[in-house]
Amino acid sequence: MTAPPSAPNLPYDRHRYVHVAQSDQVTDLSTGLTMTPAALARRLDGIQPEDWSIQAYLFASDHGIQKVDAYEFFPNQPQIVEWDGVRYLNRWTPRDFQPVEGDVTPFLEHLTYLYDGDEASLKFVLDWMACLVQKPEQKQSTALLLTSEAEGIGKGIKGQMLAQLVGVNNTRYLSPDALSSDFNDWLASASLVIVEEFEDNGRRSAMARIKNYITDEIVDINPKHAARYRARNQANFLFFANAAAPLKITEADRRFLVHRSQAQPKPESYYRELMVWFMGDGRCYVLHFLLTRDLSHYNPRGRAPRTRFHQELVVQARDPQIDYLHRAFEAQEPPFACDLVVVKHVVDHVNSVGRVRLTTRNVEDFLRDIGALHLQRQYRLIAGHDGRSHVWAIRQLERWQGEVPVEQVRDAYVHPDDQPALLLDLQEVPRAPLAVQPQRRTPTGS
Known part of the structure; x- marks a missing residue:
């Protein structure tokens, strides 16, 4: 087989496509879509010179598409990354706007409204969001759970804002069922995971898996119709719920900042004007505000503050x-x-x-x-x-x-x-002070 002639006016851009050996898939960098090599060959059939098959031309010739070994998620890194002798296609994408110093009052007022002015919770939420924006490569070991008695108070707007600040292509919206599914390839390409109408489905194994997603820095990825593999976990989780007790947690749990908002819905014009402001200059102002927030006191791997709402969930569960x-x-x-x-x-x-x-x-x-x-x-x-x-x-x-x-x-x-006194029915009998220390008896068994 002879080498192909030069073809300066090919009807495709070889830099637009990347073949990933790990999955034997081709990614179209302009759209983010993936396809099989055969599907790409069918799409571009007819461009190759005589005596060359389309696949040979695309994958073996000097005009072939780019090739990498595997996918990875490298925030703030180029599209193709070489690391530790392996060539990766970076699934992270940069946001399409830049920080600008400006007034962030509407953003802060909305958070204050959602969190009922609770200063401790607001401080942690702002630190958590700032860390997500400043250090997207840093896995945080806590998650935010925001519930409310009333619907339509704008919890979802908080999620939309944060998705813009992180990058919409780096954000995954999941249903509770998708979150607890055995298939979790979404986890390998997310900085932020937003789960709306979250509620524990009662499956102990599913909840244990979710808690591992929140804390573990390395996870097993189980794609549908492909082999399992290990990957770095850089996903951070934001949960919204309307249920009074959406989650069962124990006294020792350190993962969740829990707040049950007492806010009541505002007029539709409030939410519309807030998003118009944010999607204009507001998101640039908020990005600058979070990028410049002092995090010297914040531990991304620390525990979430214990709120009274956290304790209520503990008791209810x-x-x-x-x-x-x-x-x-x-x-x-x-x-x-x-x-x-x-x-x-x-x-x-x-x-x-x-x-x-x-x-x-x-x-x-x-x-x-x-x-x-x-x-x-x-x-x-x-x-x-x-x-x-x-x-x-x-x-x-x-x-x-x-x-x-x-x-x-x-x-x-x-x-x-x-021990002093009989064991009381603690729901019906008032609790009395302890009596004097009694004599010890011989224990039976161990």
Whole structure:
């Protein structure tokens, strides 16, 4: 086969298309669409010289299209990136406007309206948004969850604004079902993920996956009809909801900044004028404001502030068994009148009283919820007794760090059956002050 003649007036731009070996797909850089090599060949059939097939001409000749090894997402980097010996097609695209210093009052007033003037929440939200704009390559380990009693208050406008600031091509809008799907190739090309009408579907595995998406810096990508692969995760999540309790979270959860807005809808003219301002010069002003915001105090991998709305979700999400344990713990009633507990003793005691039926898993989940400390070794709680017990500290944790002498544990531990008073029905009986410390009894089992 002879080399093709020069063809200076080819009816296609070879720099417009990129072949990605990882997926054996061709990306049209002008539209962002992908296709198979055969589809591109059919589209451009007839351009090749005699004695050359179209595919040979496009992929093997001097006039061939660009070639890379894989896709990746490199914010603020060129379209083709070579990194660690691999050539990538960068899925990140720059925004189409520039920062300009100006008045951002309408933007700040809208956020203040949505967050009911809560200064702590507003400060975190602005820091979170500024980090997303200033450092899109920095994965944040928190997400924003904004719910409201009323519909039509403009939560979605906040999302539209942020999508513009991040870049609409770097933003993914997902339904709750798409978010919890096993197929997640959207995650490999997103700086911002917006989920509207979010509500936990009750599938424990799906919620665990979503929480991993929020925190993990490396994730498994599972495309439809293609092989799995590992990729950097640079997606940050913004959730909107109308449900009163859209999410089940535990006491120890650090991922979500939760706010339930009390705002009421404004006239349609307010939202229309706000977006006209923003899509004009406003977005340039807000971009400058966020790009110049001081983030020296902000930790992108830190925990979200604990709001009262977060605590309300924690309480609403509790199973009856876990809720019962929390109420007993907060009241310092048996089996939590002592600073140390043994899981089996808690289970046996509560089940013998008959208020709720507990399992070992219930008690262990509760202890993790409250941040209890599992002592480093097992202890014989009664001298000369062969049984050893796993002991947890639920208060004064600093006292129980490291290697703790057995005598100290024996002196402090009180079996639930010997703790003051009977186990009360915490929903019906007023909580009384604790009585004097009783005598300890011989523990049964471990």
